[in-house]
Amino acid sequence: MADAIELNVNGKTYRLSVPPETPLLYVLRNDLELNGAKFGCGLGQCGACTVLVGSQAVRSCAYPVDAAQDKPITTIEGLGSPERLHPLQQAFIDEQAVQCGYCINGMVMTAAALLLRDPHPDDSAIRQELATNLCRCGAHTRILRAIARAGGETAQ
Amino acid sequence: MREFELGRAVPRTEDFRLLRGRGRYTDDIALPRQAYLHVLRSPHAAARLRSLETKAAAGAPGVLAVLTGPDAEADGLGTFSSVVQRRRPDGSANFVPPYRVLALDRVHHVGEPVLAIIAESLAAAKDAAELVDIDWEILQSVTETAEAPAAAATVWDEVPDNICFVHEIGNKAAVDAAFARAKHVVREQFRISRVAVNPMEGRTALGVYDEHEDRYVLYAGVQGVHRTRAELAGTIFKMPASRLRVISPDVGGGFGMKGSAFPELALVLWAARKVARPVKWAAERGESFIADHHARDNLSDVALALDERGKFLALRVNTIANLGAFLASMGVHVATNNLGGLAGPYTTPHIHVTVTGVFSNTNPTCPYRGAGRPEASYCIERIIDIAARQAGFEPAELRRRNMIPPTALPYRTGLVFTYDSGAFEKTLDMALELADWRGVAARRAAAAARGKLYGAGLASVIEIAGGPADLPLEEAVEIRFDPTGHAAVLAGTHSHGQGHETMYRQFAAHALGLAPEHVQVFYGDTDLVFHGRGTFGSRSASVGGAAFLGAAQKIIDKGRLIAAHLLEASALDVEFAEGRFTVTGTDRSVELVEVAKAAFVPQRMPRDLELGLDARAVVTPPGPTFPNGCHVCEVEIDPETGVAGIVRYAVVDDVGKVVNPLLLKGQIHGGVAQGAGQALCEALIYDHGSGQLLTGSFMDYCMPRATDLPMLAVASNEVPAKTNPLGIKGAGEAGTVGALPAVMNAINDALLPLGIRHFDMPATPERLWRAIRAVETKKAPPP
Ligand code: FES
Ligand code: FES
Numbered sequence A: 001m002a003d004a005i006e007l008n009v010n011g012k013t014y015r016l017s018v019p020p021e022t023p024l025l026y027v028l029r030n031d032l033e034l035n036g037a038k039f040g041c042g043l044g045q046c047g048a049c050t051v052l053v054g055s056q057a058v059r060s061c062a063y064p065v066d067a068a069q070d071k072p073i074t075t076i077e078g079l080g081s082p083e084r085l086h087p088l089q090q091a092f093i094d095e096q097a098v099q100c101g102y103c104i105n106g107m108v109m110t111a112a113a114l115l116l117r118d119p120h121p122d123d124s125a126i127r128q129e130l131a132t133n134l135c136r137c138g139a140h141t142r143i144l145r146a147i148a149r150a151g152g153e154t155a156q
Numbered sequence B: 001m002r003e004f005e006l007g008r009a010v011p012r013t014e015d016f017r018l019l020r021g022r023g024r025y026t027d028d029i030a031l032p033r034q035a036y037l038h039v040l041r042s043p044h045a046a047a048r049l050r051s052l053e054t055k056a057a058a059g060a061p062g063v064l065a066v067l068t069g070p071d072a073e074a075d076g077l078g079t080f081s082s083v084v085q086r087r088r089p090d091g092s093a094n095f096v097p098p099y100r101v102l103a104l105d106r107v108h109h110v111g112e113p114v115l116a117i118i119a120e121s122l123a124a125a126k127d128a129a130e131l132v133d134i135d136w137e138i139l140q141s142v143t144e145t146a147e148a149p150a151a152a153a154t155v156w157d158e159v160p161d162n163i164c165f166v167h168e169i170g171n172k173a174a175v176d177a178a179f180a181r182a183k184h185v186v187r188e189q190f191r192i193s194r195v196a197v198n199p200m201e202g203r204t205a206l207g208v209y210d211e212h213e214d215r216y217v218l219y220a221g222v223q224g225v226h227r228t229r230a231e232l233a234g235t236i237f238k239m240p241a242s243r244l245r246v247i248s249p250d251v252g253g254g255f256g257m258k259g260s261a262f263p264e265l266a267l268v269l270w271a272a273r274k275v276a277r278p279v280k281w282a283a284e285r286g287e288s289f290i291a292d293h294h295a296r297d298n299l300s301d302v303a304l305a306l307d308e309r310g311k312f313l314a315l316r317v318n319t320i321a322n323l324g325a326f327l328a329s330m331g332v333h334v335a336t337n338n339l340g341g342l343a344g345p346y347t348t349p350h351i352h353v354t355v356t357g358v359f360s361n362t363n364p365t366c367p368y369r370g371a372g373r374p375e376a377s378y379c380i381e382r383i384i385d386i387a388a389r390q391a392g393f394e395p396a397e398l399r400r401r402n403m404i405p406p407t408a409l410p411y412r413t414g415l416v417f418t419y420d421s422g423a424f425e426k427t428l429d430m431a432l433e434l435a436d437w438r439g440v441a442a443r444r445a446a447a448a449a450r451g452k453l454y455g456a457g458l459a460s461v462i463e464i465a466g467g468p469a470d471l472p473l474e475e476a477v478e479i480r481f482d483p484t485g486h487a488a489v490l491a492g493t494h495s496h497g498q499g500h501e502t503m504y505r506q507f508a509a510h511a512l513g514l515a516p517e518h519v520q521v522f523y524g525d526t527d528l529v530f531h532g533r534g535t536f537g538s539r540s541a542s543v544g545g546a547a548f549l550g551a552a553q554k555i556i557d558k559g560r561l562i563a564a565h566l567l568e569a570s571a572l573d574v575e576f577a578e579g580r581f582t583v584t585g586t587d588r589s590v591e592l593v594e595v596a597k598a599a600f601v602p603q604r605m606p607r608d609l610e611l612g613l614d615a616r617a618v619v620t621p622p623g624p625t626f627p628n629g630c631h632v633c634e635v636e637i638d639p640e641t642g643v644a645g646i647v648r649y650a651v652v653d654d655v656g657k658v659v660n661p662l663l664l665k666g667q668i669h670g671g672v673a674q675g676a677g678q679a680l681c682e683a684l685i686y687d688h689g690s691g692q693l694l695t696g697s698f699m700d701y702c703m704p705r706a707t708d709l710p711m712l713a714v715a716s717n718e719v720p721a722k723t724n725p726l727g728i729k730g731a732g733e734a735g736t737v738g739a740l741p742a743v744m745n746a747i748n749d750a751l752l753p754l755g756i757r758h759f760d761m762p763a764t765p766e767r768l769w770r771a772i773r774a775v776e777t778k779k780a781p782p783p
Helices: A026-030 A087-094 A104-117 A123-129 A139-154 B069-074 B122-128 B174-181 B225-236 B263-275 B285-291 B331-336 B339-343 B371-389 B395-402 B424-435 B437-449 B498-510 B541-567 B593-599 B659-679 B732-755 B765-779
Strands: A003-009 A012-018 A050-053 A055-059 A072-074 B035-041 B047-055 B062-069 B111-121 B133-138 B163-170 B183-194 B202-208 B215-220 B243-249 B279-282 B292-306 B312-326 B352-358 B451-461 B475-481 B487-491 B519-522 B572-579 B580-581 B590-593 B614-619 B628-637 B644-654 B713-716
Touching: A003 A026, A012 A026, A012 B580, A026 A050, A050 A104, A050 B047, A050 B541, A055 B644, A072 B593, A087 A104, A087 A139, A087 B263, A104 A123, A104 A139, A104 B765, A123 A139, A139 B659, B035 B122, B035 B285, B047 B111, B062 B122, B062 B263, B069 B263, B111 B122, B122 B732, B133 B614, B163 B174, B163 B331, B174 B312, B174 B352, B183 B371, B183 B659, B202 B263, B215 B263, B215 B285, B225 B243, B225 B263, B285 B451, B292 B371, B312 B339, B331 B352, B339 B352, B339 B371, B339 B451, B371 B395, B371 B451, B371 B732, B395 B424, B395 B451, B424 B437, B424 B451, B424 B628, B424 B644, B424 B713, B437 B451, B437 B628, B475 B541, B475 B590, B487 B498, B487 B541, B498 B541, B541 B572, B541 B580, B541 B593, B541 B614, B580 B593, B590 B593, B628 B732, B644 B732, B659 B713, B659 B732, B732 B765
Parallel strands: A003 A072, B035 B279, B215 B243, B312 B352, B487 B519, B644 B713
Antiparallel strands: A003 A012, A050 A055, A050 A072, B035 B111, B047 B133, B062 B111, B163 B352, B183 B292, B202 B215, B202 B279, B292 B312, B451 B628, B475 B487, B475 B614, B572 B580, B580 B590, B628 B644
16 A cells, blocks of 8 residues: 655655555656656666665665665766766766667666775776666777776776 | 867767756656556467457456457558568569557467557556456467478468568579589578567657647657658558657667557557547567567578689578568568678679568567678678688688779679778778787687687678668758757757767758857657658768758858848858858958848848748768778687687778767777677577567576677778768668677687587577587597
């Protein structure tokens, strides 16, 4: 049954009435009109729906909204501001790592969690982290470079 | 404007919104009162519907409507068309199966739409689907390409042998004669596996019926909105095209597949009218696997005849192409229209090809990045490598001996195409240099010392773009200035990841000297853009560029008259350069932007000129283009586990004039990833008896991942095309065309020491392990 759920997303608090097992992705997209996280498979197999819950990257299509209460949620909309992009966003632009853009939310958010844990990841750490994020446009190598660049920038 | 000139590495103007989650893809659009459509699909590869009971579903909570095939018949909905016609051996036209929006009384592949349920929520629609009662009579099915002709199972009663067409081109007598006198004849059979296109954004559609205007709106990611409109309005709904508006917003990858018309596009529109509410359908991933059009899937017998010096005398190819159960809009095109690439960059004088298109109980096959081009390049480049081994030539040297010299251009090949330009041997040399081909032996030895098999493969490939060959398709661009002096560029092409917003801004900087912030680019809306063919076949830069220049010239011509009036000079004395009209030999000048503003002010305009500044051009290029290149791939295989990895990869491409090296290299990377994905791991597999798809999820279907791809070395050998004013050849498919043969040549090179003559794709660990074990067992002495 629908319960009152309280979510903190990108610094704002929302109270909603949704069944607690509803995947977080659907709540973000359908109830909060935050469309940055994408539906790619709905089964936790592609990464397109990744958001941060606390400092963890989670696949929101397979993450019950219930479990996301009490922790700050960050979506790509809340990662940087138009005036001050997150270093990852800037690095993805600089490396021209985006093609169709559909997987990019997942790539950026997965990398954001990695950088929180390890501000200067090396190539193999980045590849490992992104091993299960799919990109059909084949932008992988530039995505890897963009993350490495952001790692470098964070270092300064 | 200099920084946006052609050839500059301009960052994409679209990335700022995409990286902040502000893209707008179809599923991001939610309309008030929108209802949800769920498609109930055939669970069988072949079956008759004995009975269909939908009453319980129609009465279920939240259900607004249940629609069936007979309902579609009753409403007079048409069947999807097949664009290209071929013939049967008896000369009759190929059979075009009735490709309905919903099955009528029989299903022909797993996933075929049977009925549509529209409900308040997706959950309600899915729950109701459980209440549908269907009595199936299961029929025999055939899914294997090789077995389709003369299979016991018949996909269509009208075609007992499952043969849709037999298409023959080239000079058979000359080929036979050349084979008879050849010193070396090399023959092999190649299989190109069936793959899923799998754009990360699954197909999605939102249909609206506006009763007030008696008009429909379709939001869906498609590659050409006008083509989609023509097919849906004209063929399915049989109404004037102007009663349908098609909007294709941001699209999460198309790759050819989203150029097809699909039942779901018609279903959401039909349903929207039925329930008088907007209706949305979004494919789930498992649904995409069984509902999207698939790609590739053919089997070729290839034979090459050579003389004693290694000169190619003739090429013979016999292909069976699996078309699926229905013909996708461009399915027959893929199988028969891009065969010219078999000639490669070589002088082979005689080529003969027979393609047998077969029906099977599988999803229709459609264009997928390359659309017949990678298949053709694979056949010629693979057989050349086998010939090199068999006849004792070095693979690069054998290619070089047969390459069309620059002096011979334009060159009419032995099959269909006449190449306008290229520097094939130089491109080969540049690639060998970039890849350090000479260092292969040392790297092979080093790998062997680590117990690894090492292989190097190359592919010199060429493909048609902006075709078809005999009469290229036109493209349209409109340029409209507004009273503030800003320009709207409305293009008939469609960007679904290629970065066209940036490209057209570069065209505007080049031709009109406009700053990027003075240009807004529109595409993907039939109400905004007057005409267009869309984006496919690597055509948008070359043909869209030509159309842009056409429209820009009209702007300059009219602008000159206005400028002359403003500058009080004769138009004959006014010249245009870098965004500015100048009276020749003076410093009196006015910017185009100022001229555009003046064009809306009657007092500033010549009396005899129409107000406003806008122009449209529809341009048909005089001929297609021929992007070409050379790929060098190196792989390592662990013989213990069968795991193969690409360790080095180099490409030198000739895509003609480079518009933007950043965009270009992105396209090459992507193309290589898709070619390498198919070579190394991707394959759709059907269960032989039941016709069920066994690889219907990302768990079972292997997609190329970040860990699979090395950094690529990419360089360009720019030889301008002669068939369009900017000299552009096109880059969208080039990567895939080269990667499929280059990767498999490398894999096969690695397996050569084991005595394996040819190993088909995909080079999965399991298949490699089995192949390696099989030869080891054979070699092992009997116990
Ligand atoms: S949509 Fe969540 S992992 Fe694919
Ligand atoms: S950029 Fe298109 S899927 Fe990654």
